[in-house]
Amino acid sequence: MQMEQKLPFSPGRGWAKISRGLINIGLSLYAIVTLYPLFWLFTSAFKTNEEFDSRPFYLPEVWHWDNLSRAWKVSAMGTSLINSTIVTIASLALTLLLGALAAYVLARFQFRLKAFLMGLFLLGMLIPIHSTLVPLFIMLKKVSLLDTYWALILPYTAFELPLAIFVTAAFLTVIPKEIEEAALIDGTGYWGIFFRMMLPLSLPALSTVAILGFLRFWNDFAFALIFISKPALKTVPLSLSVFATGYSTDYKLTMAAMTIAVIPTIVAFLMFQEQIMKGMTAGAVKG
Amino acid sequence: MTTSARIKGFILIGILPALLIYLFFVVVPIFWSAYYGFFDWKGIGAAKFIGFDNYAEVVRDPIFWKGFKNNMLIVAASVFGQVPIAMILALLLTRSNLFQKMIRASVFMPMVLSSVVVGIIWSYIYHPQIGILNFLLDSVGLEHLKKAWLSEPSISMYMIMIPIIWNYIGPYMIIFIAALQNIPSEINDAAQIDGVGSTRKLFQITLPMIWDTIKVVVVLCISGSLKAFDLIYVMTGGGPAHTTEVxxxxxxxxxxxxxxxxxxxxxxxxxxxxxxxxILGSQYLMKRDYR
Known part of the structure; x- marks a missing residue:
């Protein structure tokens, strides 16, 4: 790559080496400061309360793995993990299927209301999610969906659809028309084209949508806070927030519960780093 | 069935499910909220129509404007905190070797955490008794600076801005890196041949080249700042005495x-x-060219 010349400074070679070294040290320090709160979280999860208080900067003297299992039990983490998984998977399935279908229609067909519909979906990306919480609460209450999985699945899907549609449609518009025409001549119907050609072809776009959706649904707090009050239906962020205030003096247990809770997203991040960073950035720019 | 009827049918069935869910859960609530705003209603029992009273009260409500001011403070923190930090990091991280990738990933990491976790971690950092911030001040002999960081009205809002900045630098940094990598290498070569100094190059070549990106990022800061709810709910709930209300x-x-x-x-x-x-105003202003 031609990155070499892009550095904003390029004096003598010795100087360049020294300044590069200093910069790398600075960058490393910055990264350490950024990651420190996480490091503190993970190490505190294995300490005793007394140690948490008196030696916050050190590794635990004895690694208390039982903190994790106790936190799991006390915070009912199992239930909330199951709830979060159900809600996330259902919302993802709906978002991907409906989003891809709508994107296929919007990207490959010409019809009268097309521009209007695109504009309508674009509008959804400008509306701050929180501003619809009160009316949504009232509406969900009226149709008796409060305190059900649907109270989360349907709004999650609705708010993720614009992004899903735009990312997928952008991907589908560049596929040559001929492929589709050939399939039509062969007698494949539109559904066949959608399921056997468009879905597989848009897989890269859909996987970006899926990763972003996973992070958004899994981490959502505001919707869960307002639409869910039954303990049996609480998602991970919601039960964490309750747990943290309810057990506020047993810090190590809260830290342990949070450690369990962040593992799925951190593992996802480590696995799909590039995709997540690019996708979240693209998502932000679109929004 | 004729071909055109088949196409029409497919378009309808294809778009309708997404459209209905979207309309029902995103668009319709906006109108309901405008409508419910005309009523005095406790959530149960009868709602009483009171005309524009609620809206008039909002306009005169000092706490509402306090919240708006705090939202604007968050915008300012993003524009003058996140953007410069993200820019400096991006300028230093345009290479793609392992070291740089690791730094980028670390800066981005907080983005994948639930804001509840972020909020609780930072509440503990600021905690008057067990917080590491006070512990740190103790251990370097600055005991007199120790505070209950989140319950002191004069500073609580600023204390909340730190985790917000910490949390959201990553995406801006990635946007800037992409923009920097798109600057044609000829331009950098030409600058080097002409012997342009590094500061001058930064302000006269690099920044103007990515000015459009900077505009986009500023608009993002504005729309992003309006989303600050989770952290504030978890850390202070808007208190003490509405000082951190958004x-x-x-x-x-x-x-x-x-x-x-x-x-x-x-x-x-x-x-x-x-x-x-x-959002629309900032986009309009940004479209005008000040260069």
Missing amino acids: LASYMYNSTFNVYRFGYGSAISTSIIILSLIL
Whole structure:
């Protein structure tokens, strides 16, 4: 790559080496400061309360793995993990299927209301999610969906659809028309084209949508806070927030519960780093 | 069935499910919220129509404007905190070797955490008894600076800005890196041949080249700052004495703590109007060229 010349400074070679070294040290320090709160979280999860208080900067003297299992039990983490998984998977399935279908229609067909519909979906990306919480609460209450999985699945899907549609449609518009025409001549119907050609072809776009959706649904707090009050239906962020205030003096247990809770997203991040960073950035720019 | 009827049918079935869910859960609530804003309603029992009273109250409500001011402070923190830090990091991280990738990933990492976790971690960092911030001040002999960081009205809002900045630098950094990598290498070569100094190059070549990106990022800061709810709810709930209230938290508190559903709806509608004005206004201003 031609990155070499892009550095904003390029004096003598010795100087360049020294300044590069200093910069790398600075960058490393910055990264350490950024990651420190996480490091503190993970190490505190294995300490005793007394140690948490008196030696916050050190590794635990004895690694208390039982903190994790106790936190799991006390915070009912199992239930909330199951709830979060159900809600996330259902919302993802709906978002991907409906989003891809709508994107296929919007990207490959010409019809009268097309521009209007695109504009309508674009509008959804400008509306701050929180501003619809009160009316949504009232509406969900009226149709008796409060305190059900649907109270989360349907709004999650609705708010993720614009992004899903735009990312997928952008991907589908560049596929040559001929492929589709050939399939039509062969007698494949539109559904066949959608399921056997468009879905597989848009897989890269859909996987970006899926990763972003996973992070958004899994981490959502505001919707869960307002639409869910039954303990049996609480998602991970919601039960964490309750747990943290309810057990506020047993810090190590809260830290342990949070450690369990962040593992799925951190593992996802480590696995799909590039995709997540690019996708979240693209998502932000679109929004 | 004729071909065109088949196409029409497919278009309809293809778009309808997505459209219905979207309309019902995103678009319709906006109108409901404007409508409920005309009522005095406790969430149960009969709603009483009171005309524009709620909206008039919102406009005169000092706490609402306090929340708006705090939202604007968050915008300022993003524009003058996140953007410069993200820019400096991006300028230093345009290479793609392992070291640089690791730094980028670390800067980005907080983005994948639930804001509840972020909020609780930072509440503990600031905690007057067990917090590491006070512990740190103790161990370097600055005991007199120790504070209950989140319950002191004069500083609590600033304390909340730190985790917000910490949390969201990553995406801006990635956007800037992409923009920097798109600058044609000929331009950098030419600058080097002409012997342009590094500071001059930064301000006269690099920054103007990515000016459009900077504009986009500023608009993102504005729309992003309106989303600050989770962290504030977890860390302070808008207190002490409304000092850390933002529009969304005030809406939540008015609706679900004091059960004024009509007033909460009026606040929601005001948030939508204010944010559309801000986002569209900033986009309009940014489109004009100041170079």
